Amino acid sequence: xxxxxxxxxxxxxxxxxxxxxxxxxxxxxxxxxxxxxxxxxxxxxxxxxxxxxxxxxxxxxxxxxxxxxxxxxxxxxxxxxxxxxxxxxxxxxxxxxxxxxxxxxxxxxxxxxxxxxxxxxxxxxxxxxxxxxxxxxxxxxxxxxxxxxxxxxxxxxxxxxxxxxxxxxxxxxxxxxxxxxxxxxxxxxxxxxxxxxxxxxxxxxxxxxxxxxxxxxxxxxxxxxxxxxxxxxxxxxxxxxxxxxxxxxxxxxxxxxxxxxxxxxxxxxxxxxxxxxxxxxxxxxxxxxxxxxxxxxxxxxxxxxxxxxxxxxxxxxxxxx
Numbered sequence: 001x002x003x004x005x006x007x008x009x010x011x012x013x014x015x016x017x018x019x020x021x022x023x024x025x026x027x028x029x030x031x032x033x034x035x036x037x038x039x040x041x042x043x044x045x046x047x048x049x050x051x052x053x054x055x056x057x058x059x060x061x062x063x064x065x066x067x068x069x070x071x072x073x074x075x076x077x078x079x080x081x082x083x084x085x086x087x088x089x090x091x092x093x094x095x096x097x098x099x100x101x102x103x104x105x106x107x108x109x110x111x112x113x114x115x116x117x118x119x120x121x122x123x124x125x126x127x128x129x130x131x132x133x134x135x136x137x138x139x140x141x142x143x144x145x146x147x148x149x150x151x152x153x154x155x156x157x158x159x160x161x162x163x164x165x166x167x168x169x170x171x172x173x174x175x176x177x178x179x180x181x182x183x184x185x186x187x188x189x190x191x192x193x194x195x196x197x198x199x200x201x202x203x204x205x206x207x208x209x210x211x212x213x214x215x216x217x218x219x220x221x222x223x224x225x226x227x228x229x230x231x232x233x234x235x236x237x238x239x240x241x242x243x244x245x246x247x248x249x250x251x252x253x254x255x256x257x258x259x260x261x262x263x264x265x266x267x268x269x270x271x272x273x274x275x276x277x278x279x280x281x282x283x284x285x286x287x288x289x290x291x292x293x294x295x296x297x298x299x300x301x302x303x304x305x306x307x308x309x310x311x312x313x314x315x316x317x318x319x320x321x
């Protein structure tokens with residue numbers, strides 16, 4: 001494996017890992033932009049199935065033949081350096097973000113709200129075409145469900161029960177499947193964001209082990225289902241996600257006391273500026289993504305005309321999902 005390519009892939013992973021801990025900025029979107037989205041999702045599916053076959057077939061005395069086939073289909077040459085870059089970036093960025101969130105909760109929520117508001121463009125755009133009554137209906141239902149879920153009493157921010165940690169991780173990891181949906185935002189909405197950052201910074205191996213186990217279960221149980229829904233029920237799925245994201249914005253209302261929303265305070269103007277800053281940051285990412293997708297489309301058209309539709313480096317060619 002060329003060292004230069006490993007370093008490039010590690011850099012791609014670092015970008016994905018950094019944005020994954022920022023609520024509202026989707027690691028899936030960045031993976032799409034840097035050209036490794038399909039490779040990572042496909043490899044995650046093979047890895048999850050390989051793990052399931054390992055457990056099931058060994059218990060039944062059937063050997064590891066099926067598991068080896070799945071593991072062999074994983075693009076390790078890309079997955080490993082990307083994974084190293086992601087983990088390194090998560091450790092560094094968590095150490096920076098955690099104290100800021102604790103010291104400035106109102107400002108943090110305002111910034112994150114701006115990130116979420118701008119990222120709504122992604123699932124809305126991905127639905128494609130004119131929305132029909134059915135899409136508006138499921139989106140409205142998603143708004144109600146998202147608002148209701150984020151209105152529930154949050155878990156103890158200091159010591160959440162380990163089963164809740166695993167369940168939150170299982171759902172959060174599924175956000176990687178859909179560009180535009182933030183796994184960190186899911187954790188934030190259910191009150192698990194701050195304790196997860198703290199566990200990373202404090203190297204809480206029990207918490208992190210349960211979180212990783214929940215994430216692996218989520219990949220094994222949900223990713224294939226989500227991929228099927230995005231293929232066969234795409235518009236409904238994306239409209240539902242749009243509604244859930246809108247409804248879950250309740251968790252990011254800047255002025256809160258113990259989870260209860262309050263009227264805007266005297267810091268209204270700076271808070272609005274932070275909302276605009278967050279929206280502008282995501283807007284910049286989306287503009288870069290659009291430019292890359294247009295360029296990739298032109299390259300695909302030129303390649304098709306010349307008989308070679310593959311990207312020059314053999315990696316994923318970014319495309320509009």
